[in-house]
Amino acid sequence: MQARFAAAVLLCACLPDARALDPRKTLTQYSRKVWTQEHGLPQDTIRAIAQTTDGYLWLGTDEGLARFDGYEFVVYSKANGDLPANSITALASAGDGSLWIGTSNGLALYRDKQFRTYTTKQGLPDDAITALYEDHAGTLWIVAGVYLSRLEDGKFTNFAPGESLPVTSVRNIREDRHHDLWVAGFSAVVKMSGEKFVQAIDPQTLNGFIITSMLADRHDHLWFGGNAGLIERSPDGKIRKFGVRDGLPDPLVRALWEDRDGNIWAGTNAGIARMDGDRFVTPHAGDSRDPDPVRCIFEDREGNLWVGSTSGLTRYRDDILTVYGKTEGLPSDEPNVVFQDHAGRIWVGFHDSGLMLFSPQGNRVFTARDGLPFSEIFSIRETRDGDLLIGARGGMARMHGTGFTVFVPRDPLGRVSVFDSMEDSAGRIWLATPGGLSELQGKELHVVVPATPLLIASMVTLCEGADGVVWAGSYGKGLWRIPDSRKEKGDEIKQFTTADGLSSDQIRSLYRDPEGTLWIGTFGGGLNELRDGRFVEYTAKDGLLSDNVSDVADDGESLWLSTTRGICRIARQQLREFAAHQRRVLEPINYGVEDGLRSAQCSPSLPIGGGGHRTSDGRIWVTTSRGLAVYNPGTRKQTTLAPAVRLLEMIVDGNPVDLARPARLGPGSQRIEIRYTAIHLGAPERVRYFRKLEGLNAGWINAEGSRVINYNSLPHALYRFTVKAEIPGGPAGEQSYAFEVLPWFYERAWFRLLGVAMLLAAAWAVYQLRLRQIRYRFALVLEERARLAREIHDTLAQGFVGISSQLDAVAMCLPDATTPARKFLDLARRMARHSLTEARRSVMDLRSSVLEGQDLAAALESGTRMWTAGSGVEVAVDVSGSQNPLPQEVEQHVLRIAQEAVTNALKHAGASKIRVKLHMEARKLCLHIQDDGHGFEQDGVFSSLGGHFGLLGMRERAERLGGELHLASHPGQGTEVEVKVPLP
8 A cells, every 4th residue: 555655656756747637646536526417417327428529528318418518417308309219329429510419219410509310211220329430531330220320421321230241230330540440249340441341350259248348549459348348459469358357347348448648448337447557447446436337438628537327427537636645555644744854755744643754765654663652743854964853742753764762841731742843053953832932952941932831822833044043933822033042142032923913823834935034824814924024914805715824835936825725826926016015916826625635624633733845846745634635746737728618598688599690689678698608627616707798898807607697778889798718827718799789769870860950950940930039029129210210200300390490480580699588599599409400310320220231341431421421521431350240239339339429520529530440350349430620628528417428328338348438539639539349
């Protein structure tokens, strides 16, 4: 047993590469998983296994056909109209991706999600199919009843037993690597040559041998399994037989397989066996672990071995981790500590079985009979002269050669265990015990850090710093620093707890890396790093697998943490980035039962012990509660096979969608459900899914293991759904599907354009209506102005005319102009004439404006000439600047201001020249009127008390437009009026 363990470890250490099932591992070191009817199989008896090019595994049972993606089974049966019978007897995958299915009642072809059936009506010689094989040319060979049939170009060619086919009953058919076809039958094996069959093995050799399975291996050996074991035919025709005496668990062999590494597997009526040298071996002597009759064996494209038996489907997988326990030669399944000495020898200390040595010279277990009185080993260290210091329950042993010197601490409370021991660079021996930290001087212990009687004060782990400092971790009282008395005279021992930055006071392991950094494994506080005098913590909330870290191993690039939930591998670069606040979450690679561990408990039960160690060949060794786990980077290659991603179905509002073509979903689709999977048969539990829906979100979303997504009420758009699947550390596979959610009619472009056009039309209509309303109101205003003008003309003006005539008549009666009466009469006559003039002016203002049909510039020029007509005054009008249309109110008021200024120059100033200037800009209008009249004093000119209503009205008009009016006049120097008006 122990020799087999040593050989296995040595062979695994020397492997250059491990593909498929590592032939140098014992069968117990492959992980094994079983699926039965309880997991979704239609029935437990598996008669045939095949894998199609899309990655699916197909299983033939007595109750139908099952398709397996690693997660769940999809069953096809006769009841669904898919198959001619539920009893599936043979399967063969075709090169074009289709699947041939042999049943007890005909042949079926599965292609493009459709089944097609062939029976005797289509040319089969018999409906009972027992074997199928597709050769290198894509021709299908069929064993139907006792006949051999060939399906080529849609036509069957049948061969009946007899002279042309010298077998009693055809049972199996295979093609070798030279494309020669071999046919096995009852007590006969023939080789096809052209269209003829010739005997390949002497019938006497096969006398009574009923062949049930056949294999042509890569070395041109033919293997035949049957009712009496195995027959091997070498290329030179030599025959060798194998039976129970050669390791087969049963003489009835129903299945044969050669895996990609050249291992020959045999499925018998009592489980499987693998060819090892010149014998067959079972998973373990006396326990095949597959005691049920094996019907078929198959290796998938990932290298997993699948075994179909009468008790379900079994998968054998070569895991990342190799585990050694009692079945592989260890004295116990509970190792506590592993250590490699300077000679390369590997030492393992157990919870209950003492010490074990493994080295190229052999292995050996040391117990009490060898002078080691301790069975529970906590620690193994090496001194500078090559001795081993072994800490154990009951004391410490120093091993020199093969002899032991035992030291038992004297303690009044009987606490004699040594949890850890170490020789420092000065040659001092340190012991971590329940009584505290002590230095062994000769045969006496000198207590350096005493402990209380409580377990939490016990010292459990030791480490020497680069500067000669000794670090000691306690069970529950934090970390202690013991200075090097040779270098730090007078320096005191210091204790560090959570108050000093530790994440937990329960220290379980200490490790100093080559850079001098101290790593601290704790229980309850994860991993701590002592960096530049301060503690940096890494915990489960930061991404670690667990907060309980019992040991730390280092491969140079990553730290390997032994935890209560498995092995956590975290890259040093990630730790540096996290400590520098350049990373928010740690992303370790975790290993558990799915990776080969028999238990995820990677910490001793106490827990005290050196459970993680890296040996000089790069292997990582980790102790668990069910064996010693080994990771060998030299035998593991990153997988180059990406998970095969498949979109299973898309359901829209309860209706399935054809995924063979892009979908156009009707408007208002409420619920869209997409189901997908990634086929990775070896480790589906390690597949990580990411998805995105372009058109809704551009980035990847972690699906966290979910294989279904629902979208509700997606807006109309073009979408592309993509799902990506990957194994940590390996390549990713992905698949996409495009679909469109159609818009409602009111969301279409033409409707939007129509809506915009209707909106514009409505706005135009509203504008036109408003314009009509304005025109109508303006017409009413004009009509009212005309009415007022008529009323003034017919009443006031005519009255003033009458009054003026009467006053003129009275004046003729008073010829003496000097009398007071005549003076008052003349005043009345002037007032009447002035009032008549104003009345006529008002009538003119109320009548049609000079602006009608003209812009301001033209109206100003024509109006000025009209106002000065017959006066003999020289008039000049100058218009400059932009000629943009102006608001009617602006034109009206500016024109009236100009009219008032010109009229004043004519009536009151006695001007001989009037100059009018109009300058217009984009945002401003300026009107300037200058005359050469008498001029006047400006004081009080804008006061109504002075009777200057015209000037006051001009200013009010300017201010109404938001502008301003400036007046400049002096007696004898004429008058200037300037108006500035802002434009909208």
